[in-house]
Amino acid sequence: MRIIFRPWFHLSLKKKYQNILNKYVRRVIRMNDRIKRIKKSVVSVKPEVCTERLRIITESYERYKDEPIIVKRALSLRDILLNMSIYLEDEQLVIGNQASGIRRAPLFPEYSWDWIFKEIDEFEKRPSDVFYVNEENKKIMREILPLWKGKTLKDRVLKTQTKEVLEDKKVGVLGWEGNVTAGEGHIIMNFEKVLKVGFRGIVNEAEDKLSKLDYTDPDDLRKVSFYKAVKIVYSASSEFVERYIDLLEGKIIIEKDEQRKKELKQIKKNCENIEYNPPTTFKSAVQLLWFVQLISQIEANGHSMSMGRVDKYIYPFYKRDIDKGILNRDEAKEYIECFYLKLFTVIKIRPWSHTRFVAGYPTYQNIIIGGKNIDGKSDLNEMSYILLEALGDIKLSEPNFYIRCHEDMPKDFVDLMIKVIKMGFGMPALVNDDVIINSLIDRGVSKEDAYDYSTMGCLEVQVPGKWGYRANGKTKVNVLKIMEIALNGGVDPKSGIKTIEGIPEFTKFTDFDEVYKAYCKAMIYYMRLQVTADNINDIAMEELVPDAFCSGLVEDCIGRGKTIKEGGAVYDMISGALVGGPNVGNSLYALKKAVFEDKLLTLEDVQNAVRSNYEGIEGEKIRLLLQNKIDKYGNDNDEADDMVVKIYKPYIDNIASYKNTRFGRGPIGGMFIPSTVTISSNVPDGAKVGATPDGRKDEEPTAEGVSPMHGTEKNGPTSVINSVSKLETRKMTGGQLLNMRFNPTTVKTKKDEEKFYALIEAFFKKNGWHVQFNMISTDTLIKAQKEPEKYQDLVVRVAGYSALFTSLDKITQDDIISRMEYEL
Structure with missing residues (x-):
């Protein structure tokens, strides 16, 4: 399908969009005083550890x-919802809390406990993602956590993983432990359904299915526990809301301020409206949306619990209330901003070994707007504008915000999109409808569902409410490490462990084809190891940590009587992310040109220089030759770019032939798909790899996603997008990440904005998947690093997510600072 972007002077603009522009676009930078105060209060909170969930679930697991x-x-989960602390925040209009205080991380010992116990005294000493723990909570943790020894998901996985997978922990190709130290997440529940039927509707559906089971049928007997569990959690959800109604009732009685008393009465009315039934107003719909998102976090701690096309499913409530005259636009926007601030309060604690891959407290709660429908027409509505304006007001790291781009976006919406991007906090990120829709259809997704896709987590995609966990997940594949092993006779030079037999010593290669074959052999080996690790993890997760609440809102779990992990979802395709691909391409191309074609160096020269980390005069001379004399990916050089295409090829061509544990159990797909969504793993993965033939030194970060390696892009942003566009993007169904940073002074005037959008248009015409921007100067980043207290709310784009810059460790900050600062 050909992508055509209209000129800026779009001739077919609809009058309603022009009116919206004239009336409201200026509001993008106006935040009311209430929102300012709430934002200041949540940003200033120091993250802490909460032990309430730890205590309750320990008692509950024993009781049941x-x-x-x-x-x-x-x-x-019912015990947690009915016994955890609940409270109201000053001035907030949307209520409901994850833990005993704002930005407090609950603990999930059923997944793993050992790392928490070991790191209790280290949480507040971390270089990033710091958590504070008071002495009372430390005592509780030390008393309770050891009770979980031998009973956790991680314990099971470590007993069942293969020797090769466990040995790789010493080598560092695969990052799979994130799958077993916390909940899975990486999913979009069916929010549209719960807004239509409410909690009681889900309970009634499970009751109806349960009543029709034939207890003489073994298949039906297997469904009994699932339906009972769905009834329990959705009934408990209503009781959870009831607790807030009771709390509000007491607060209303003692509230002295008449305006706040009025607001509390409205909030109580919102909660009463949704306690059992579907919402009938916009305000109650937003409140239910938050409760569903909140309970899913309390259930399983999964990050990337995303919300999909909020503009599409919340708009009918907005329009109905506007038409009735019981809501105005400013009120709606204020409620959305309160909702965004609640999303920011969600936080989770991870092991330091995992945190390094996802620095900045991210939870990746993704919202997407826009897109086109199956008739090819724009799906924008007024709520799309409000959601985007609210994002520009709040300017925080959550929600992770995306726009589905296509050829018929109205000019006024594009103007608003550019204005928000120029604010410099890394959002909204942009994805290409035509490429993604066709990629999904290629994988077996129906046309109707493909047109309804949403981004999830960083920038992965799935069909909302119909897809299983981890369309892209936590397993990372360090392809630069794979190359290092392939160039060292199948041995990891850092650990000395030999992992692959039959690969020649580096200096024995006689031509480049032998080098490439060795790399492909190593890639296939580790691809199979990734599948093994993931499937063993999945078997354990299915047996030990099923999620009734989340499964109740994913089709067709209730219809099939299966949890997501048993095959209840309509679609189930998962992937890991390939880390360091551009470095591998640059390294192999350097060998091809410098050694085998131009004879500038011998293999011995390269081997000695790399092993010495390019030390000495001769080593530095060789490094500069490899780095500067050999063309690099990202500069629109066909040969160099094609090498990056080739290094992904063995993975792309083979990964879909492997099956996940849900294959044949109901879902469409049941397989693995490729992705380059690296999150911030380019930093810790780079630390595992020695010097490489692209001129990169020992332990330096790799490139992130498919972005060129920092400092290698010499020909400007147009050449970058041309290079990225040559990759097999449509086959990267798990997501393809491109990060770009511009100096904000280059996009100041209207003409500059037109040039900037022309660049975006050109990229999407060339079938680019995704692009996101840091619109912030190097000078500002350096100042924020030196004086963090002055930049507490500075948000930057890390990879497929944004984070508070001051929450990142110095290595990750330096990595962001070192990214090329483009000009138009």
Whole structure:
């Protein structure tokens, strides 16, 4: 399908969009005083650890130890919802809390406990993602955590993983432990459904299915526990809301301020409206949206619990209330901004070994707007504008915000999009409808569902409410490490471990084809190891940590009587992310040109220089030759760019032939798909790799996503997008990440904005998947690094997510500072 972007002077603009522009676009930078105060309060909070969930679930698992696992987890979630602390925040209009205080991280010992116990005294000493723990909570943790020894998901996985997978922990190609130290997430539940039927509707559906089971049928018997669990958690969700209604009732009685008393009465009315039933107003719909998002976080701690096309499913409530005259636009926007600030309060704590891959406290709660429908027409509505304006007001790292781009976006919406991007906090990020829709259809997704896709987490995509966990997930594949092993006779030079047999010593290669074959052999080996690790993890997760609440809002789990992990979703395709691909391409191309074609160096020269980390005069001379004399990916050089295409090829061509544990159990797909969504793993993965033939030194970060390696892009942003566009993007169904940084002074005037959007248009015409921008100067970043107290709310784009710059460790900050600062 050909992509055509209209000129800026779009001749077919609809009058309603022009009116919206004239009336509201200026509001993008106006935040009311209430929102300013709430934002200041949540940003200033120091993250802490909360032990309430740890205590409650430990008691619950013992109390219900004889129940089927899914019923045990459902009853435990009920105990948490009915016994955790609840409170109201000053001035907030949307209520509901994750833990005993704002920005406090609950603990999930059923997944793993050992790292928490070991790091108790280290949480507040971390270089980034610091958490504070008071002495009372340290005592509670030390008393309770050891009770979980031998009972956790991680314990099971470590007992069942293969020797090769466990040995790789010493080598560092695969990053799979994030799958077993916390909940999975990486999913979009069916928010549209719960807004239509409410909590009671889900309970009624499960009850109806349960009543029709034939208990003489073994297949039906297997469904009994699931339906009971769904009833338990959705009934408990109503009771959770009821607790807030009771709390509000008491607060209303003692509230002295008449305006706040009025607001509390409205909030109580919102909660009463959704306690059992679907919402009937916009305000109650936003409140239900938040409760569903919140309970999913309390259930399983999964990050990337995303919300999909909020503008599409919340708009009918907005329009109905506007037409009735019971809501105005400013009120709606204020509620959305309160909702965004609640999303920012969600936080999770990870092991330091995992945190290094996802620095900046991210939870990746993704919202997407826009796109086109199956008739090819724009799906924008007035709520799309409000959601985007609210994003520009709040300017925080959550929600992670995306826009579905296509050829018929109205000019006024594009203007608003550019204005928000220029604010410099890395959002909104942009994805290309035509490429993604066709990529999904290629994988077996129906046309109707493909047109309804949403981004999830960083920038991965799935069909909302119909896809299983991890369309792209936590497993990272360090392809630069794979290359290093391939160029060292199958041995990891850092650990000395030999992982692959039959690969020649580096100096024995006689031509470049032998080098490439060795790399492909190593890639296939580790691809198979990734599949093995993921499937063993998945078997354990299915058996030990099923999620009734999340499964209740994913089609067709209730219809099939299966959890997501048993095959209940309509679609189930998962992927890991390939890290360091541009470096591999640059390194192999350097060998091809400098050694085998131009004879500038011998293999011995390169080997000695790399092993010495380019030390000495001769080593530095060789490094500069490899770095500067050999063309690099990102400069629109066909040969150099084609090498990056080739290094991804063995993975792309083979990964879909491997099956996940849901294959043949109901879902369409049941397979693995490729992705280059690296998050911030380019920093710790680079630390595992020695010097490489592209001129990169020992332990330096790799490139992130498919962005060129820092400092190698010499010909400007147009050449970058031309290079990226040559990759097999449509086959990267798990997501393809491009990060770019511009100096804000280059996009100041209207003409500059037109040039900037022309660049975006050109990229998407060339079938680019995704692009995101840091619109911030190097000078500002350096100042923020030196004086963090003055830049507490400075948000930057890290990879597929944004984070508070001052929350990042210095290595990650330096990595962001070192990225090329483009000009138009």
